[in-house]
Amino acid sequence: AEAAAYVRQRMPLHNWELVADEAKDASATRLHYRRGYYCAEYTFTLSEGRTHMVVDYTTDYTRR
Secondary structure: OHHHHHHHHHHHHHOOEEEEEEEEEOOEEEEEEEEOOEEEEEEEEEEOOEEEEEEEEEEOOOOO
16 A cells, blocks of 8 residues: 555656556555556555565557
8 A cells, every 4th residue: 555655646746647546455456647658557466465566668659
């Protein structure tokens, strides 16, 4: 929860817009951000007391 809260706080400071904030359950969260042509998706999962964060960064040139 703390890692996702940190991303929620910091990304808008760099002009990223939050477009999806989904909590599948207490141990999985997905945040999807956009800025111009760019998309960033953060996935947080908690397993065995550890937080695992995956960042998927893409460029979408169809958004003109």
